[in-house]
Amino acid sequence: MADLVLSTEQDVEDLAWGACFQGIGGGGPVAEGTRLLKKALAEYGPVRCQNPADFPDDAWVVTVSFMGNRAPLTPEQEEQKKRLGLVEWKYDNNLAEALKFLEKVTGRVVSGIVPSELGGANSPGPLSVALSLGLTPLDGDYTGKAKPETRQGMPSIAGVPLTPMASADKWGNKCVIYEAVNNALGERLGKMLATGAFGNTAVAYFLIPGREMKKHIFAGTLTESFELGRAMRLAREAGRDVTPVVLERLGGRVLFRGVLARKEWSVPDGYYVGTHEFEGEGEFAGHRYKVWFKNENHVTWFDGRPHVTTPDRVGQILTDTGLPVMTQELAEGQRVTLIGVPSRARHREPDALAFMAPRHYGFDIDYVPMERVAP
Structure with missing residues (x-):
């Protein structure tokens, strides 16, 4: 390398x-x-x-x-x-x-x-x-x-x-x-x-x-991030959707596209914790998507049913700009594309799942690899 x-x-x-x-x-x-x-x-x-x-x-x-x-x-x-x-x-x-x-x-x-x-x-x-x-x-x-x-x-x-x-x-x-x-x-x-x-x-x-x-x-994850960021920039400069770039480089799939309709958050014990609720648009019109975050995105629901969860990754991009965005930067009314990326293999080992799966965060939800939840 x-x-x-x-x-x-x-x-x-x-x-x-x-x-x-x-x-x-x-x-x-x-x-x-x-x-x-x-x-x-x-x-x-x-x-x-x-x-x-x-x-x-x-x-x-x-x-x-x-x-x-x-x-x-x-x-x-x-x-x-x-x-x-x-x-x-x-x-x-x-x-x-x-x-x-x-x-x-x-x-x-x-x-x-x-x-x-x-x-x-x-x-x-x-x-x-x-x-x-x-x-x-x-x-x-x-x-x-x-x-x-x-x-x-x-x-x-x-x-x-x-x-x-x-x-x-x-x-x-x-x-x-x-x-x-x-x-x-x-x-x-x-x-x-x-x-x-x-x-x-x-x-x-x-x-x-x-x-x-x-x-x-x-x-090698810094090289991976650098090459991803460069490819996303080149797509934006060419007027193209950045989503295919992410999918090509990291795998995964688009989980949802929609408008942030409701945001709730608080800061317990120094963490930024809350939920984002999205109303679908385009192919997702008529559907709703909810994301629970603790600083980062960890648990999601599609029309009220558990969907992709940690340790799989749920990244978010502002649909109108093609730029990634942090949870605390998101505001109601913004159009967002949510992309699911499979976790790294190490995260699926039992000792890592004990600290990363939904039950670690207090949810009565078992981790199911996103390849099965969102094929």
């Missing part, structure tokens, strides 16, 4: 938009990811994402990502921020600050970075950190899509501790969760820090040697 090299702002855009679709509604906003990586590219030059197989077994590698949610703040929360003096950022790239703080706390010297997941911010963001700190970014991620819970990453499913985990927000606050009794509680504590910072922090975690990283990484 050849190394992925990003050398232009267009390359950054293509990676971010491809990863945004793969983030199935989550993974952070494209605007944040492209801002960070374009700035690093201008300062430090091209970024080369190394084939994970070529990374030294004994060198230390870490994951950096944003933790929290992107739900809009209420006027009361905005006022509270001002009262606490949170007006200007101290850190433009708090991902880098979290990594440096983890090195300081542990005494380890990090050599490589693996994105935690695929998404508009959580894929390009770590690459910006690698450029700015002179580290090696690896072509892959630990999830193969985006996920709401850090413990749903492959290292955690295999039993790798989340801690020590360093947290840094943009205001200048730094904390470390040195040890947690389990990864679920470690993430809960991290989410509390994000909630205290009004929605979002950066965290550095899964500090492991290269030989361990190679057991858990989905190799």
Whole structure:
């Protein structure tokens, strides 16, 4: 597998938009990811994402990502921020600050970075950190899509501790969760820090040697996302529907096309949770589709009956623009195309299903592969 090299702002855009679709509604906003990586590219030059197989077994590698949610703040929360003096950022790239703080706390010297997941911010963001700190970014991620819970990453499913985990927000606050009794509680504590910072922090975690990283990484997913984003852009520029491009590259099928008729959401425990209800148009006229999300899309219903569910992927594209869109960016009245993509094989193994299938989220629904539900 050849190394992925990003050398232009267009390359950054293509990676971010491809990863945004793969983030199935989550993974952070494209605007944040492209801002960070374009700035690093201008300062430090091209970024080369190394084939994970070529990374030294004994060198230390870490994951950096944003933790929290992107739900809009209420006027009361905005006022509270001002009262606490949170007006200007101290850190433009708090991902880098979290990594440096983890090195300081542990005494380890990090050599490589693996994105935690695929998404508009959580894929390009770590690459910006690698450029700015002179580290090696690896072509892959630990999830193969985006996920709401850090413990749903492959290292955690295999039993790798989340801690020590360093947290840094943009205001200048730094904390470390040195040890947690389990990864679920470690993430809960991290989410509390994000909630205290009004929605979002950066965290550095899964500090492991290269030989361990190679057991858990989905190799080549950044290249996959970059090529997807580029192909989608070329289709848009030619005035073509991007849907066939996605289906050709990732497989799957169109699940629904329609208008977002109803949106409900809340932010329990720091997660963006709710439902989108769509009214069909075109070949789906007269039908309804419902999506339950927890940051990302996880459970769907076609005319009230369970349809495609996690760990299979339900991506969403704005029909009028051909651009992927995050769950919190969707608004009532928008026309949306929902695309189902089969899960990666690793996600269908029993230990992964225990953390990813609908029952993990409290639904009395068994996982059925989408090839059987939506052939």
